[in-house]
Amino acid sequence: MPHISASAGALLRHVRTGRARSRADLVALTGASRNTVSARVDQLIAANLLAEGGRGWSTGGRPPTLLQFNSRAGCVLAVDLGVTSVDVAVTDLSAQVLATVGHPIDIADGPGPVLAEVDRLAQGVLAEAGLTSADVCAVGIGVPGPVEFSTGRPSHPPIMPGWHDHPIPSAFGRYECPVFVDNDVNVMALGEMGVAGSVQDVLVVKVGTGIGCGVIVDGRVYRGAQGSAGDIGHIYVARPDGRTVICRCGNENCLEAIAGGGALLRDAVAAGLPVTSTREVVERAAQGDGIALELVRDAGRTIGTVLAALVNFFNPHRIVMTGGVAQAGVPLLAGIREAVYRRAMPLAARALEITVSDAPDLSGRVGAALMAIEGFLDEDSVHEALAR
Amino acid sequence: MPHISASAGALLRHVRTGRARSRADLVALTGASRNTVSARVDQLIAANLLAEGGRGWSTGGRPPTLLQFNSRAGCVLAVDLGVTSVDVAVTDLSAQVLATVGHPIDIADGPGPVLAEVDRLAQGVLAEAGLTSADVCAVGIGVPGPVEFSTGRPSHPPIMPGWHDHPIPSAFGRYECPVFVDNDVNVMALGEMGVAGSVQDVLVVKVGTGIGCGVIVDGRVYRGAQGSAGDIGHIYVARPDGRTVICRCGNENCLEAIAGGGALLRDAVAAGLPVTSTREVVERAAQGDGIALELVRDAGRTIGTVLAALVNFFNPHRIVMTGGVAQAGVPLLAGIREAVYRRAMPLAARALEITVSDAPDLSGRVGAALMAIEGFLDEDSVHEALAR
Numbered sequence: 001m002p003h004i005s006a007s008a009g010a011l012l013r014h015v016r017t018g019r020a021r022s023r024a025d026l027v028a029l030t031g032a033s034r035n036t037v038s039a040r041v042d043q044l045i046a047a048n049l050l051a052e053g054g055r056g057w058s059t060g061g062r063p064p065t066l067l068q069f070n071s072r073a074g075c076v077l078a079v080d081l082g083v084t085s086v087d088v089a090v091t092d093l094s095a096q097v098l099a100t101v102g103h104p105i106d107i108a109d110g111p112g113p114v115l116a117e118v119d120r121l122a123q124g125v126l127a128e129a130g131l132t133s134a135d136v137c138a139v140g141i142g143v144p145g146p147v148e149f150s151t152g153r154p155s156h157p158p159i160m161p162g163w164h165d166h167p168i169p170s171a172f173g174r175y176e177c178p179v180f181v182d183n184d185v186n187v188m189a190l191g192e193m194g195v196a197g198s199v200q201d202v203l204v205v206k207v208g209t210g211i212g213c214g215v216i217v218d219g220r221v222y223r224g225a226q227g228s229a230g231d232i233g234h235i236y237v238a239r240p241d242g243r244t245v246i247c248r249c250g251n252e253n254c255l256e257a258i259a260g261g262g263a264l265l266r267d268a269v270a271a272g273l274p275v276t277s278t279r280e281v282v283e284r285a286a287q288g289d290g291i292a293l294e295l296v297r298d299a300g301r302t303i304g305t306v307l308a309a310l311v312n313f314f315n316p317h318r319i320v321m322t323g324g325v326a327q328a329g330v331p332l333l334a335g336i337r338e339a340v341y342r343r344a345m346p347l348a349a350r351a352l353e354i355t356v357s358d359a360p361d362l363s364g365r366v367g368a369a370l371m372a373i374e375g376f377l378d379e380d381s382v383h384e385a386l387a388r
Numbered sequence: 389m390p391h392i393s394a395s396a397g398a399l400l401r402h403v404r405t406g407r408a409r410s411r412a413d414l415v416a417l418t419g420a421s422r423n424t425v426s427a428r429v430d431q432l433i434a435a436n437l438l439a440e441g442g443r444g445w446s447t448g449g450r451p452p453t454l455l456q457f458n459s460r461a462g463c464v465l466a467v468d469l470g471v472t473s474v475d476v477a478v479t480d481l482s483a484q485v486l487a488t489v490g491h492p493i494d495i496a497d498g499p500g501p502v503l504a505e506v507d508r509l510a511q512g513v514l515a516e517a518g519l520t521s522a523d524v525c526a527v528g529i530g531v532p533g534p535v536e537f538s539t540g541r542p543s544h545p546p547i548m549p550g551w552h553d554h555p556i557p558s559a560f561g562r563y564e565c566p567v568f569v570d571n572d573v574n575v576m577a578l579g580e581m582g583v584a585g586s587v588q589d590v591l592v593v594k595v596g597t598g599i600g601c602g603v604i605v606d607g608r609v610y611r612g613a614q615g616s617a618g619d620i621g622h623i624y625v626a627r628p629d630g631r632t633v634i635c636r637c638g639n640e641n642c643l644e645a646i647a648g649g650g651a652l653l654r655d656a657v658a659a660g661l662p663v664t665s666t667r668e669v670v671e672r673a674a675q676g677d678g679i680a681l682e683l684v685r686d687a688g689r690t691i692g693t694v695l696a697a698l699v700n701f702f703n704p705h706r707i708v709m710t711g712g713v714a715q716a717g718v719p720l721l722a723g724i725r726e727a728v729y730r731r732a733m734p735l736a737a738r739a740l741e742i743t744v745s746d747a748p749d750l751s752g753r754v755g756a757a758l759m760a761i762e763g764f765l766d767e768d769s770v771h772e773a774l775a776r
Contacts, residue, residue, distance in 0.1 A: 315612025
């Protein structure tokens with residue numbers, strides 16, 4: 001559906017993203033009448049979402065009064081739920097973190113105990129920021145598994161036993177606000193995009209135990225027909241040595257069975273390294289251990305062969321690597337770049353940036369906050385809210 | 389950029405796509421005021437793009453007057469330029485063909501002679517339809533090579549010698565209207581979508597001499613960072629027998645070097661079939677020749693391994709096969725489906741439709757017409773046109 005750019009929500013978006021700084025800018029940008037724009041801006045000021053103040057440079061007549069988005073008009077709760085830990089933050093409406101806390105959990109305890117813990121942590125961060133439940137405008141939650149976005153229910157999540165079809169939003173009833181749930185990779189992808197307004201096409205590839213990808217089209221999460229877009233961990237990869245690896249999904253030679261964190265640990269042990277976790281392999285690579293370096297680089301090459309195909313097909317502006325294995329940095333990137341430049345079309349590869357996330361720990365929380373903020377300030381929702 | 393849904397162009401779109409049938413519908417749909425909607429509808433009626441007439445069912449008060457898009461308010465020229473032939477059509481503003489003609493050309497004659505021929509054919513179809521150059525609202529052209537969409541110039545097209553950087557729109561100056569040029573696969577993809585309004589995610593895969601893909605996100609052509617999205621012909625494919633094929637691009641084992649029309653002919657000759665063109669191989673397969681059938685099916689399997697990866701990544705609603713090799717139909721589809729169902733994730737493959745185009749000959753012209761119509765009736769352009 002096209003967005004309603006002359007609606008109050010759209011006017012707000014233009015100010016938030018810096019495209020408009022005054023009523024005159026909004027009139028010029030949307031083609032709506034001066035009266036319509038003024039009436040809607042007045043509604044937004046009354047709702048405390050816009051503030052008026054200061055004067056811009058005149059280009060002739062009276063200098064225009066500047067409009068500013070009031071990012072302190074409310075707050076959102078951002079939850080980054082992992083397999084063994086959860087991070088909860090409260091942020092303002094520009095995703096600035098006001099307070100945050102992390103806590104170990106076991107996702108296998110199931111939704112009841114885990115979400116009760118999340119709620120306890122949320123009350124704690126709100127109190128720390130001097131806020132109450134009534135200040136919360138929206139809740140955003142990233143979870144480590146597939147989610148039906150429209151209902152916020154996990155859908156057969158392989159590493160979240162007991163969570164299938166659980167209505168996660170119902171645990172946040174006390175906030176009386178919209179609750180948005182998505183898988184962690186889509187949420188991280190939003191976090192990597194930063195504040196709203198970018199119109200780039202971006203792939204955010206998470207290499208942890210498994211491998212997944214957040215797909216951003218024109219600055220928004222692309223989900224596909226069943227919401228499973230970006231599920232690249234089970235793409236078939238031919239090994240140069242012709243060997244076959246069976247994946248936990250039952251298929252042969254899936255990308256994550258060859259180049260995911262679990263595969264890296266398995267290959268490191270087989271190569272004689274005294275390690276018991278993927279993190280140790282990554283740390284050894286960072287310390288310059290030759291065997292670990294070569295294993296990481298080789299994982300990069302394998303991931304790069306899949307990304308080369310996706311670069312030809314999707315022609316992204318950027319690829320951002322994140323997740324535990326991505327913390328290896330240079331050796332992983334070197335392997336990926338080698339394979340991408342060897343096999344992607346020059347036109348698509350020429351200006352492509354491939355980087356490691358600057359803040360992999362934070363992007364889950366920032367992304368969850370952005371998902372909540374975008375949902376809350378969505379053009380249609382603002383329209384409805386002001387109509388009440 | 390968000391679209392301006394309360395603009396005249398957006399109101400027109402709502403009526404064209406059937407989402408709104410009256411002024412009251414438009415008010416409800418856009419949230420704009422009754423006065424704003426009425427003023428813009430009056431502009432559109434004055435411009436002959438909307439017609440008012442008939443009465444809808446009343447749900448209480450006075451029955452509403454119905455609005456209709458006037459698809460005969462103008463016409464567009466649609467040009468489907470191939471390597472050895474060109475088809476030119478004139479259509480109304482709903483892409484209904486009013487007159488059409490095809491003619492052999494040689495693309496290697498270069499832009500001067502070829503576009504002069506196109507212009508001659510265009511004048512002919514206009515006359516046949518009882519129209520003149522002044523009736524043409526926009527021109528849409530599909531060409532067999534990469535195009536910089538914003539300028540309408542081919543960009544290093546491998547099979548269009550002499551066309552690099554040629555400003556194709558300048559050949560249509562006599563129509564004094566916008567001219568839109570895109571590569572033939574994107575144009576065919578639009579044609580396969582049919583009239584505007586669908587919001588599906590679709591891949592249209594053309595298997596001719598080469599292999600390319602039109603990517604439709606939410607009903608619109610997706611182009612990517614450099615406009616090269618969908619360039620899947622040079623994705624690396626591992627052959628089960630380990631053999632290596634060098635592609636015309638210089639790389640090894642590109643998809644089209646193994647499964648394109650040229651490869652099919654090469655393999656058929658090597659297998660001893662007395663054929664001199666890809667078309668003959670496809671015809672023999674259609675007639676039940678065992679060797680030709682197996683070759684086509686095997687090409688389908690190879691294409692299917694690439695599509696399986698793209699299904700996981702992109703999760704499309706539909707895949708439509710088109711181009712000369714796709715006319716083989718069932719054996720090609722059987723090979724593709726076998727590979728896709730073997731390797732794609734069940735969630736993404738479950739509801740996926742894979743079909744052969746119903747009207748491969750027509751989709752280039754219909755797509756070119758739709759590109760021109762959408763460009764002409766684009767929300768911003770209508771706004772500008774009415775402002776003049």
